[in-house]
Amino acid sequence: MxxxxxxxxxxxxxxxxxxxxxxxxxxxxxxxxxxxxxxxxxxxxxxxxxxxxxxxxxxxxxxxxxxxxxxxxxxxxxxxxxxxxxxxxxxxxxxxxxxxxxxxxxxxxxxxxxxxxxxxxxxxxxxxxxxxxxxxxxxxxxxxxxxxxxxxxxxxxxxxxxxxxxxxxxxxxxxxxxxxxxxxxKPDSHDICFIADGDTRGFLARELGEAPGDIVDAESGEVLGRHDGAYAYTVGQRKGLGLGRPAPDGRPRYVLSITPVQNTVTVGPVEALEVDEVRADRPVWTNGSPDAAFDCRVQLRAHGAVFDATVQPTADGLVARLAEPARGVAPGQAIVVYRPDPAGDVVLGSATITEAVRTATV
The missing domain is CATH 3.40.50.620 (HUPs)
Incomplete structure (x- = not known):
C-alpha cells in the first residue's frame, strides 16, 4: 500500500x-x-x-x-x-x-x-x-x-x-x-503545544480579555471572591481560587460549575462534585449506532479512571448512568465508551459531555 x-x-x-x-x-x-x-x-x-x-x-x-x-x-x-x-x-x-x-x-x-x-x-x-x-x-x-x-x-x-x-x-x-x-x-511532549509558556490562564486572558465576576458559595449563595475571567477555571479545580476566607469547617473548596451568562464560578465541598449520570451530545460510533441501552465501561477524561456504566443512546447523544459516582466531570470533555474485553477493551464510540448530575441520594 x-x-x-x-x-x-x-x-x-x-x-x-x-x-x-x-x-x-x-x-x-x-x-x-x-x-x-x-x-x-x-x-x-x-x-x-x-x-x-x-x-x-x-x-x-x-x-x-x-x-x-x-x-x-x-x-x-x-x-x-x-x-x-x-x-x-x-x-x-x-x-x-x-x-x-x-x-x-x-x-x-x-x-x-x-x-x-x-x-x-x-x-x-x-x-x-x-x-x-x-x-x-x-x-x-x-x-x-x-x-x-x-x-x-x-x-x-x-x-x-x-x-x-x-x-x-x-x-x-x-x-x-x-x-x-x-x-x-527524546522526551515526550507535554501539555498544550500552542501555549508556548504553559500558562493556559494567561493565554485565554490574551484571547478573550478580562471579564471580572463573582466566585459564589454553592450552599449559602454568598460571594466569596472575584475572578478576572470564568474561563480560567474548570470543574474540579481546587488550587488558585483566590478566595478571601476559608470554609466554616476549614475544608477546601472546589469549582463545582461555571456559568458564563452570569459570569460566575460556583464553589463548594468535594462531595458536591460527585455525579452518577453523564449526558453528552455529538456522538461518534465506531461500529454502528446502538438502538438500546447497554452495559459498558466509560472514561471521562484523558488518562482518567474508568467506570462501569449503562449507556442509553438518545436522539442526539447518550446518557451514561455510572455504577459508582465520579468527581470532577467537566462539560466539554469527551466520554468514551468501551466494551470490556480480555484482549483489550474495545472502543465503541464517544460523545461530548454537556452535563453531569447526581441523581442518587447520599
Whole structure:
C-alpha cells in the first residue's frame, strides 16, 4: 500500500514509520507545520510542533530513506483546534485540544489530502490497536491513546494505521535506538503545544480579555471572591481560587460549575462534585449506532479512571448512568465508551459531555 507517515518529530511516529517500511509499504513521511510562527509554539521537551521537531522528523526520514515533505496546516489548525479551544472555554466548557486535533487535522484534513494524492492510509505513532476496523486500548495502558482517537468515524479508522499498539513505550525507545534514530531518547511532549509558556490562564486572558465576576458559595449563595475571567477555571479545580476566607469547617473548596451568562464560578465541598449520570451530545460510533441501552465501561477524561456504566443512546447523544459516582466531570470533555474485553477493551464510540448530575441520594 501507499502509506503516508505523519511524523511529529518524536520517537513514536519515527518508529511507526519504520515499521510501515518494514511491512513492505511504499511510505512517504510528512511533518505538519501547525503554526504560522513555529517559534511561538513550545521548544525542547515541553511540547511539539516546533522547528526542532520538523528537523528531527526530517532526520528520521533520512535514516529510513523515505521521501519527506512538510505540509502547512497552520490555518486549519488555528481554526479547528485553537479557535475551538478558546470558544469552548468562553462557553464555560473544558475542551481537549489533542482530541480535536486528531478529529479535525490528522484524520480529516490530512487523511482527505492523502487520499486525494493516492495514498491508501495514514500511519501515526499513537498507542492504540486497530484491526479490521476494531479500535482497542494499547497493551501499554500507561501510554494508551484510544481515548483521543475515539472521535474517529469508521471511514477514518479504515484509513488509519497504528503500528505501536502492541508495544510498550520502553520497547519503542529501545527499537528506535537499534534503528539508529536520534529521537530514541527524546522526551515526550507535554501539555498544550500552542501555549508556548504553559500558562493556559494567561493565554485565554490574551484571547478573550478580562471579564471580572463573582466566585459564589454553592450552599449559602454568598460571594466569596472575584475572578478576572470564568474561563480560567474548570470543574474540579481546587488550587488558585483566590478566595478571601476559608470554609466554616476549614475544608477546601472546589469549582463545582461555571456559568458564563452570569459570569460566575460556583464553589463548594468535594462531595458536591460527585455525579452518577453523564449526558453528552455529538456522538461518534465506531461500529454502528446502538438502538438500546447497554452495559459498558466509560472514561471521562484523558488518562482518567474508568467506570462501569449503562449507556442509553438518545436522539442526539447518550446518557451514561455510572455504577459508582465520579468527581470532577467537566462539560466539554469527551466520554468514551468501551466494551470490556480480555484482549483489550474495545472502543465503541464517544460523545461530548454537556452535563453531569447526581441523581442518587447520599
Amino acid at each position: 501507499r502509506v503516508l507517515a505523519a511524523m511529529s518529530g518524536g520517537v513514536d511516529s519515527a518508529v511507526a514509520a519504520a515499521r510501515a517500511v518494514d511491512a513492505g509499504h511504499d511510505v512517504t513521511g510528512v511533518h505538519l507545520a501547525l503554526s504560522a510562527n513555529p517559534q511561538a509554539y513550545r521548544t525542547g521537551a515541553r511540547g511539539c510542533c516546533t522547528l526542532e521537531d520538523s528537523r528531527d522528523a526530517r532526520r528520521a526520514a533520512d535514516v529510513l530513506d523515505i521521501p519527506f515533505y512538510v505540509w502547512d496546516m497552520a490555518e486549519e489548525f488555528r481554526e479547528d483546534v485553537v479557535d475551538d479551544f478558546v470558544a469552548e472555554y468562553a462557553a464555560g466548557r473544558t475542551p481537549n485540544p489533542c482530541l480535536r486535533c486528531n478529529e479535525k487535522i490528522k484524520f480529516a484534513a490530512v487523511l482527505d489530502r492523502a487520499r486525494a494524492l493516492g495514498f491508501d492510509a495514514v500511519v501515526t505513532g499513537h498507542h492504540a490497536r486497530l484491526s479490521d476496523g476494531v479500535l482497542r486500548r494499547s497493551v501499554d495502558l500507561a501510554k494508551d491513546q484510544s481515548y483521543v482517537l475515539a472521535v474517529l468515524r469508521p471511514d477514518q479508522l479504515a484509513g488509519a494505521m497504528f503500528p505501536l499498539g502492541d508495544t510498550t513505550k520502553s520497547e519503542v525507545r529501545a527499537e528506535a535506538a537499534r534503528r539508529g534514530l536520534a529521537v530514541a531518547d
